[in-house]
Amino acid sequence: MASVTIDNVKKSYGVHHVLHNISVDIADGEFTVLVGPSGCGKSTLLRMVAGLESITAGDIAIGGRVVNDLPPKQRDISMVFQNYALYPHMTVAENMAFSMTLSGAKKAEKEQKVNEAAEILGLTPLLKRYPRQLSGGQRQRVAMGRSLVRNPQIFLFDEPLSNLDARLRVAMRAELKSLHQRLKTTILYVTHDQVEAMTMADKIVVLQNGRIEQTGTPLELYDFPANTFVATFIGSPSMNLLPGEIGERGSERIFISRSRQRLPLPDHYQHLAVGTPVTFGIRPEHFQYSARPTDFEATVELVEPMGSETQVQLSLGGEKAIAVFRERIQQRTGDRLWFTPQVEKVSLFEHESGRLIPRREGAER
Known part of the structure; x- marks a missing residue:
């Protein structure tokens, strides 16, 4: 395996600029996910x-070699x-061995490599079948097996799970992560699905x-988004963002x-000047439900019971928000609901730029 270094890379098609000074370091054995909306340049x-x-400009190095x-x-x-890009007229074994066939590998070597990869991916009973006889998940594993037999330095995945149904995507996410943990391979993975990124990546x-809006571990991006775009893109449901300004109540700063x-x-935000325009950010799970009246009241717009949790769409004096409670909320549309925000979890962003406002030196979250 090997590291990958992407250094100030640009891509343009004539006057249309697709990528602007992209720099990413991917360590040997790291699972890195490129995530973003359609058209952002990740593929x-x-x-x-x-x-x-x-x-167009810049350098890409694999294993230290440009x-x-x-x-x-x-x-x-x-x-x-x-x-998947499988050959329909070839069996699973033939598809997996195709690159070795092109390179002139001997039959015994091909069989050994194919059998080893098939064992890892649970494909051994399917080696004599054709792609038309396989499910979507099985075809995806064959495509992965074809990569495994080559034993490359880097594995690249371009939205490999997007054609699968929801249940199968969950299963394949687990398989991919398990495979990476066993093989310690270097993986660069592209997706528009932030749930895939959060559950599989070492680095996003x-x-x-x-x-690039932000680079970091899944929890770094979730807990400390660099701006409002990352705050809303990472996390499901996304972070609640409320525009407003810094006010005061007695000697305390409030929003x-x-x-x-x-x-x-x-x-860590008590140092901000009164009147500063800001955007208040809080994750849906950082609202605590209260059965008794508190200072914080909202109107219920929609209740979505999920079994293990309840998602509630709220109106805070006209501002829309989503809360996630572990309790089974009994309120219905139009009812009042009281809550207490977990203050230490609040993030503030600059109103104009959307950038995260730095926390006061020495303050802990």
């Missing part, structure tokens, strides 16, 4: 690493596509409009929303 970046797209001008077959990578790179809701602020 283009993956194809540049694979050698399927040219680089590969800008190397064709895909000389980069020692393997790519798993969204549509969030892209928007061809630029006052546009609808005049007054919400407390943690110690």
Whole structure:
């Protein structure tokens, strides 16, 4: 396996700029996920690493060797596509061994490699079947097996689970993560699904409009989003964002929303000046339900019981929010609901730029 270094990479098609100064370091054996909305440039970046797209500027190195001008077959990578790309006239075993067949490998070597990969992926009983006889999940595992037999330095995945149904996606996420933990492979994985990114990645790179918004571990991005885009893109349901300004109550700084809701602020934001325009951010699970009246009242707009939790859409004086409670809420649409926000979990963002406001030095979350 090997590391990958993407250094100030740009991609343009004429005057249309797709990627702007992208820099990412992927450690040997790391599972890195590129995530972002459609059109953000994540698949283009993956194809540049694979050698399927040219680089306008910057460098890409695999294992310390710059590969800008190397064709895909000389980069020692393997790519798993969204549509599996299996040959319908070949059996599972023949599909998995195809690259070795092209390279002139001996029959015994091919059988050994195929059998080893099939054992890892649970494909041994299917080796004589054809792709048309397989389920979507089985076809995806065959595509992965074809990559495994090559033993490449880097595995590249381009939205490999997007064609699967919801239940199968969950199962395949677990299989991919388990496979990575066993093989300690270097993986660069592209998806628009932030749940895939959160559950599988060692490191997430969030892209928007061809630029990196934030890089970090899943929990770093979840707990400390760099801006309002990351705050709303990472997490399901996404973070609640309420525009307003800094106010005061006695000697304490508070948040006052546009609808005049007054919400407390943690110690690390008590230094902000009264009147500063900000955006107040709080995760849905950081509202605590209260059966008795408190200072914080909302109107219930919709209750969605999920079994293990209850999602409630709220109106805070006209501002929309979503809360997630472990309790089974009995209120219905139009009812009042009281809650207490977990103040230490609040994030504030600059109103204009959307950037996270730094916490006061020495304050802990």
